[in-house]
Amino acid sequence: MTQRISKYQRFKMMNPIIQFFKFIYLSLKIMIVVASGHGGTRVEKK
Amino acid sequence: MSKILILGAGISGHVAASHLRRKLSKEHEVVVVSPNSNYQWIPSNIWVGIGRMKSKEILFPLAPLYKKKGIGYKQAKAISFFPEGDKNESKPYVLSEYVTGDKKGQQEKITYDYLINATGPKLNFEATEGLIPGENKTYSVCTYGHADHAWQGLKALISEMKTGKKVKILIGTGHSSSTCQGAAFEYILNVEQELRRHKVREMAEIIWISNEHKLGDFGMDGMLLSYGSMTLKSYEMVEMIFEDRGIKWILGAGVNKIEDGIAHYENLEGAYKTETYDFAMLIPAFSGHDFKAFDKNEDDITEKLFKGFMIVDADYSPKPYEEWSVKDWPETYQNPTYQNIFAPGIAFAPPHAISKPRKSKNGTVISPAPPRTGMPSGITAKLVADNIIDTIKSGKESLSHKGSLGNMGAACIASAGYGFTQGSGVSITTYPIVPDYEKYPNTQGRKLGKTFGEIGLAGHWLKLALHYAFIYKAKMRPFWWLIPE
Numbered sequence: 001m002t003q004r005i006s007k008y009q010r011f012k013m014m015n016p017i018i019q020f021f022k023f024i025y026l027s028l029k030i031m032i033v034v035a036s037g038h039g040g041t042r043v044e045k046k
Numbered sequence: 047m048s049k050i051l052i053l054g055a056g057i058s059g060h061v062a063a064s065h066l067r068r069k070l071s072k073e074h075e076v077v078v079v080s081p082n083s084n085y086q087w088i089p090s091n092i093w094v095g096i097g098r099m100k101s102k103e104i105l106f107p108l109a110p111l112y113k114k115k116g117i118g119y120k121q122a123k124a125i126s127f128f129p130e131g132d133k134n135e136s137k138p139y140v141l142s143e144y145v146t147g148d149k150k151g152q153q154e155k156i157t158y159d160y161l162i163n164a165t166g167p168k169l170n171f172e173a174t175e176g177l178i179p180g181e182n183k184t185y186s187v188c189t190y191g192h193a194d195h196a197w198q199g200l201k202a203l204i205s206e207m208k209t210g211k212k213v214k215i216l217i218g219t220g221h222s223s224s225t226c227q228g229a230a231f232e233y234i235l236n237v238e239q240e241l242r243r244h245k246v247r248e249m250a251e252i253i254w255i256s257n258e259h260k261l262g263d264f265g266m267d268g269m270l271l272s273y274g275s276m277t278l279k280s281y282e283m284v285e286m287i288f289e290d291r292g293i294k295w296i297l298g299a300g301v302n303k304i305e306d307g308i309a310h311y312e313n314l315e316g317a318y319k320t321e322t323y324d325f326a327m328l329i330p331a332f333s334g335h336d337f338k339a340f341d342k343n344e345d346d347i348t349e350k351l352f353k354g355f356m357i358v359d360a361d362y363s364p365k366p367y368e369e370w371s372v373k374d375w376p377e378t379y380q381n382p383t384y385q386n387i388f389a390p391g392i393a394f395a396p397p398h399a400i401s402k403p404r405k406s407k408n409g410t411v412i413s414p415a416p417p418r419t420g421m422p423s424g425i426t427a428k429l430v431a432d433n434i435i436d437t438i439k440s441g442k443e444s445l446s447h448k449g450s451l452g453n454m455g456a457a458c459i460a461s462a463g464y465g466f467t468q469g470s471g472v473s474i475t476t477y478p479i480v481p482d483y484e485k486y487p488n489t490q491g492r493k494l495g496k497t498f499g500e501i502g503l504a505g506h507w508l509k510l511a512l513h514y515a516f517i518y519k520a521k522m523r524p525f526w527w528l529i530p531e
């Protein structure tokens with residue numbers, strides 16, 4: 001195994017307090033991607 | 047009064063049925079035909095396959111819910127389509143066969159005014175010789191039954207490892223054109239973490255085998271992601287995770303035959319190779335269901351409805367990769383010949399792949415098919431339902447709801463290990479799903495910022511939260527419709 005993720009990065013990835021805030025941040029960010037809607041890509045024929 | 051017939055009760059069929067029922071008055075009939083008596087939340091199969099969830103936690107029976115909500119339900123499978131009716135039946139219908147109970151084996155002509163084909167994929171294990179879930183030491187996690195079985199196989203293997211046996215585990219794609227690499231990616235990381243939890247990790251060599259030409263392609267041509275303050279390519283992120291977890295990889299591999307503990311494959315270099323294993327989970331090819339269609343004179347018109355999957359408003363004219371465009375992708379999922387037929391979710395025929403197609407030196411296509419995950423399946427089903435509702439209410443065809451995969455974002459929360467404090471998840475969002483190289487020419491066709499990746503415990507919590515939220519929504523509990531697709 002090559003340790004590609006440093007101890008500090010791993011600490012941040014697994015620390016429940018940091019991750020709690022990350023959870024809120026990610027939930028909001030995902031909601032923005034979802035809520036920014038969807039639509040067509042073609043120009044309407046008049 | 048209109049009758050809407052929905053084939054399939056997976057993510058897209060169930061989303062369509064529930065929205066139609068909520069928004070249409072009771073004079074209109076909503077009928078679901080599906081062979082499986084249960085609704086299953088497929089993304090959580092990963093956890094069933096590592097023994098951390100029971101299959102009963104990810105499913106519920108459809109019949110009582112549909113009865114309570116006034117949705118008709120027939121536990122049957124569609125066989126053939128008669129979009130003009132026949133000599134004796136003036137209305138369009140789908141010939142279906144009951145799969146259980148007193149009516150088992152009986153066929154019925156189920157008529158409709160509007161038809162939603164949401165039958166998803168056929169899990170085409172037969173396309174790979176010897177790839178049979180539960181045989182030849184290969185497993186699948188594509189259904190809860192398969193996932194249960196996979197856990198039995200893995201549990202037995204872990205017991206052997208505890209007695210000192212060294213093993214090789216192979217996870218990835220089981221066909222040169224398989225899709226759904228994301229599910230295999232989740233499973234390999236979850237298996238790796240479970241082996242550590244059982245303190246047998248050092249007894250296993252874990253190998254990723256895939257038809258992708260690069261890690262992190264996921265059938266989406268890879269992605270350029272915002273990752274913290276950096277911008278990473280998806281292959282760099284996956285490579286970092288695999289190296290960190292000690293997972294080896296074989297890429298550009300088209301698995302073509304399975305024998306007991308041996309996977310045969312051809313690679314992009316044209317070499318024929320084998321890989322041995324003690325446990326394998328390989329995603330099969332996905333194909334259409336081989337449905338047939340007939341006109342009112344009972345002449346075969348299958349090519350008007352199907353191209354493997356169902357033909358919709360996509361541009362299917364063959365073109366080289368360089369000429370592919372987001373505009374080729376469908377917007378309303380309506381069949382061009384029969385305008386009362388729609389196919390959301392996985393059931394529609396994509397115009398082409400998303401990843402650049404690749405062939406081996408022998409001419410074998412070794413390239414992932416385009417994935418269609420849960421979120422776009424739900425969104426496309428809802429927009430189809432909304433267009434049908436508008437059409438019924440206004441009395442004239444309305445197709446104002448549109449949702450091309452080239453103008454839609456998707457979130458994919460890939461579990462990387464289970465556990466409330468030890469779990470992990472790789473959260474990835476992409477916008478748009480199909481890259482738009484005209485709009486975003488410098489960022490691989492996607493909008494940076496809206497295309498991002500994150501790794502950590504929060505990803506596990508998110509995946510778990512989505513599990514509970516989507517099962518709540520699927521059970522149509524109070525205010526379920528406030529939860530987005």
Ligand SMILES: Cc1cc2nc3c(=O)[nH]c(=O)nc-3n(C[C@H](O)[C@H](O)[C@H](O)COP(=O)(O)OP(=O)(O)OC[C@H]3O[C@@H](n4cnc5c(N)ncnc54)[C@H](O)[C@@H]3O)c2cc1C
Binds near residue numbers: 057167187
């Ligand atoms: C292991 C795994 C993990 C996944 N994880 C994720 C994830 O984390 N996130 C995500 O977004 N997506 C995920 N996906 C993808 C997601 O599950 C699919 O995108 C989604 O299920 C597609 O929905 P669908 O309704 O089109 O098809 P399905 O869900 O496959 O539903 C098809 C329905 O049609 C029925 N049917 C089949 N044949 C017939 C017939 N002849 N007549 C009538 N009905 C029929 C079936 O019984 C089923 O009810 C995962 C997939 C797998 C396999």
